[in-house]
Amino acid sequence: MSAADDAGHxxxxxxxxxxxxIACGGEGALMAVTxxxxxxxxxxxxAxxxxxxxxxxxxALGNVRPSRVPVSGAACPVPFEPGTLAPDEAQPLPD
Structure with a gap:
């Protein structure tokens, strides 16, 4: 777990x-991690x-995987690797 700033980011x-x-199969841009x-x-x-x-x-951040479809203009440091989007066991957010 990384250190958070004063706002929790x-x-x-x-x-x-x-x-x-991977918990719901949805895709989008990662906006923040808190x-x-x-x-x-x-x-x-x-996430x-x-x-x-x-x-x-x-x-949960553990449910996030890089997508094979890039966001327009984004240079993402983690390339897509086959097998990373397998529907492995998702990590639900705790109550």
Whole structure:
């Protein structure tokens, strides 16, 4: 888990890149990664994804994979690797 700034935002190499949420199969641009406090002081990294519709959703950062379709103009540092989009076991956000 990376250190967060004062607003709770975490730097991540895929911010601005097109990603896939393996929990729901949706794709969009990764807009932010934040730390969220949960039960008993547990901190969870949460990814915020914006699809073309503009309506963002959030998912556990562990559910995020690079997409094979780039966001226009974005130079993403993590290339698509075959097999990374397999529907492996998704990580639900804790209550």
């Amino acid at each position: 975490v730097q991540h190499e895929l911010i601005g890149c097109r990603v896939r949420d 730390h969220e406090m949960h039960d008993h002081g547990r901190v969870v990294d949460v 915020h994804i914006r699809p073309a519709s503009g309506v963002e959703w959030s998912t």
